[in-house]
Each structure stands twice: as C-alpha cells, then as structure tokens.
Amino acid sequence: MPVTKTPGVEEVLRGPIKSKTLFPVLILHFLEGERDHGYGLMQRIDAVCAGLLAVNTNTIYPLLRRLEERGFISGEWEHPTKRSRRMYSITPAGRERLARIKGNMRPYLELITSAVERLHGELYPRESARKSAIA
Numbered sequence: 001m002p003v004t005k006t007p008g009v010e011e012v013l014r015g016p017i018k019s020k021t022l023f024p025v026l027i028l029h030f031l032e033g034e035r036d037h038g039y040g041l042m043q044r045i046d047a048v049c050a051g052l053l054a055v056n057t058n059t060i061y062p063l064l065r066r067l068e069e070r071g072f073i074s075g076e077w078e079h080p081t082k083r084s085r086r087m088y089s090i091t092p093a094g095r096e097r098l099a100r101i102k103g104n105m106r107p108y109l110e111l112i113t114s115a116v117e118r119l120h121g122e123l124y125p126r127e128s129a130r131k132s133a134i135a
Helices: 016-033 040-047 055-071 092-123 125-135
Strands: 073-077 087-088
Touching: 016 040, 016 055, 016 073, 016 087, 016 092, 016 125, 040 087, 055 073, 055 087, 087 092, 092 125
Parallel strands: none
Antiparallel strands: 073 087
C-alpha cells in the first residue's frame, strides 16, 4: 500500500499564488516606503514571510524586470558608469496598482486568517482559551 505524503508548507503556498500575487504586492509595498535593490527586497520579503515562502533570485529578478516593463516600478543603476546594484522605486502607476491589489487581497487574507484561527482553536482548544483570557 503506497504511503501518501502530506504536503509541506512549501507545497501549499507555491506556484501562481506566490509569483503572481504575493511577491509583486510585497515588492510594491516595500518600494512605496523607500527605494531598494533586488537583494534588499529579497531579504525584506524573507523577513516578513519568516521562511513560509522561499525567496530566490530566479523568482525576484525576472519579476522586477516585468514590473519595470509594465511601468509599476523604475530602476536605475546606483553607479551609471560601472556595474552596480540596480535601485528600484515605485511609480505612480505602481502606487495605483498596489492600492488595487491590496483592496482585492484584504478579504482573502481575512478569510485565511479566520480559517487558521478556527483550525488552531479546534486542534488546540486549551491554548486558544488561554490566549482569549489574556486578551
């Protein structure tokens, strides 16, 4: 009888959800606050996702190029006369896009949060009761 392997977090949160929704909104969100380069954005995404989503150069740099081609971000070389880091900024079109994505994403994130909290409460009722009593 074959053993069915339970998918890990990396299996649940991969594919189009990661590359087409979460990473672009995080990049636009971070650039709304300040300019940054690709590696800096990767570090910030990794810090927020706490290992939940794998961030790598094969995903982020092509995404940065696409966002730039579509006019949502602009990039310029830190030192135009020599090879250096490319610094990215959000554009007005990127700000509009970010607002739209965040508006569409909020109900989805609230649904996920609510479902995870219910699941946690169901599986670990004592811990949930303790947290409720503290709050």
